[in-house]
Amino acid sequence: MAVQPRFWDPRGERFGTPTYPWNLAPLGLATRRQLREQGLRPGGQDVVAQVMWHSNRYRQPGTSGIRSAYLYDIDRAKPVRPMTPGRRAALAKAMLARRTCSACRTDVGYVIPPSLGMCTTCADTPRLAA
Structure with missing residues (x-):
C-alpha cells in the first residue's frame, strides 16, 4: 500500500x-x-x-x-486591467509620500523604513550630536 x-x-x-x-x-x-x-x-x-x-x-x-x-x-x-492615467498619478503620489522624510521634508530617493520613520541621515543626526 x-x-x-x-x-x-x-x-x-x-x-x-x-x-x-x-x-x-x-x-x-x-x-x-x-x-x-x-x-x-x-x-x-x-x-x-x-x-x-x-x-x-x-x-x-x-x-x-x-x-x-x-x-x-x-x-x-x-x-489584468490596463493602467489608467488616474491610477498612475495616484501611485506616483503614494510612492512620493513613502520617499519623503517626515523630519527634513525632502524626497530622499528611496522608500523610508517604517521602523525609522525618517531618512537615515535624520535618524543618525541625534546620535552624532550626542
Whole structure:
C-alpha cells in the first residue's frame, strides 16, 4: 500500500477544499502570483483548490508552520486591467509620500523604513550630536 503525501486531499474531505502538496497541483491551476506573471487576474472566481506545505522559516512559537496558497482556474482568469492615467498619478503620489522624510521634508530617493520613520541621515543626526 502506497503512503499518500501529508497534504494530499484532491476531493477536499479533510481540508474543506481540494488540497495538494507542493509541486503536485494539477495543470490548469495557478496562484495569484503565477496568474500575474501571465498577465491575468482571478477575475472574481472562487478558489478552486489550495497548495499546502510545511515551512520552518515561517514557524512562530505555538504554530504549526503550515503554509498555504490558493489556486485559481487559468481558463476562467481574466486579463489584468490596463493602467489608467488616474491610477498612475495616484501611485506616483503614494510612492512620493513613502520617499519623503517626515523630519527634513525632502524626497530622499528611496522608500523610508517604517521602523525609522525618517531618512537615515535624520535618524543618525541625534546620535552624532550626542
